[in-house]
């Protein structure tokens with residue numbers, strides 16, 4: 050089932066206007082900052098609210114003319130939202146049951162799905178007797194047991210702890226790949242989810258699509274600052290030159306031009322936070338073959354096993370991220386306001402054409 054969606058909607062002063070397609074058997078990730086309209090899109094697809102104008106079709110079937118319960122849409126949210134008074138198996142059987150299947154048949158389907166998500170052993174438990182990860186497994190089974198033509202995943206891993214999330218991500222990957230027919234729309238903040246689960250991404254900002262394309266292409270070569278931030282990449286806008294990128298204030302970021310970058314055209318230099326080294330401001334690195342620039346530490350944020358240092362200050366260093374070990378942060382005595390020098394190897398920098406506004 051291929052999804053086609055055109056959605057225009059106003060909520061207070063917020064205006065959303067977005068259009069996208071999800072071919073059968075593929076997953077589209079919708080990325081965007083808080084308030085960019087991701088939930089508004091999911092709600093419109095699910096039929097939870099009525100846009101000002103919408104054309105939403107699944108293989109030509111006009112979902113926008115149907116009430117929510119007739120849309121054959123499965124929804125998986127960040128919280129499992131299981132019915133507390135029903136056993137696990139009856140939670141999963143709920144959807145086939147509400148579609149008119151007999152009690153036995155519905156339970157049969159439910160048990161099959163529980164086995165599929167490695168949760169068969171919890172069948173007779175109540176939701177209160179499950180961990181967060183176990184409950185989310187059951188919620189995956191429940192979302193799929195109704196054989197939805199369209200599956201909506203709303204931050205499905207956001208509420209899980211770091212130990213449980215990879216297993217559910219792997220599970221989703223498996224069940225999504227198993228159905229060549231269903232269209233899936235995933236809303237997420239996490240580029241890992243998009244990388245692991247989505248074939249294509251759409252990036253929203255203030256209710257508009259600002260970027261779209263195959264997931265890896267978009268995340269590896271983001272054209273907007275937001276995508277670069279969520280993808281965890283550094284992005285410096287400027288103009289492509291033979292040696293790399295010339296910034297607006299005349300600085301040079303030495304790097305390698307991507308195949309499609311053209312000298313003299315708007316471009317972005319892209320590099321990983323792990324490619325950025327941090328030195329004391331008076332380290333005397335001038336003359337080094339690397340890109341070096343003075344900066345001020347703006348913030349220090351834990352990021353998995355490393356500390357992400359966000360740079361502030363003037364020039365193109367402002368907003369850059371560097372990943373350091375906690376020991377390095379301690380050695381350098383870094384704290385917000387510390388003056389530092391950042392160094393980035395030219396071989397770690399790729400310059401991509403900027404086709405959209407950053």
Ligand SMILES: Nc1ncnc2c1ncn2[C@@H]1O[C@H](COP(=O)(O)OP(=O)(O)OP(=O)(O)O)[C@@H](O)[C@H]1O
Nearest residue numbers: 060061062063081082083084085086087088089090
């Ligand atoms: N009931 C409402 N009335 C008026 N405005 C609303 C209402 N619900 C949401 N909005 C506004 O619509 C905009 C989009 O909200 P939406 O929840 O779709 O964004 P989002 O991208 O899902 O955000 P988040 O990542 O925080 O969930 C926001 O500016 C929000 O303030």
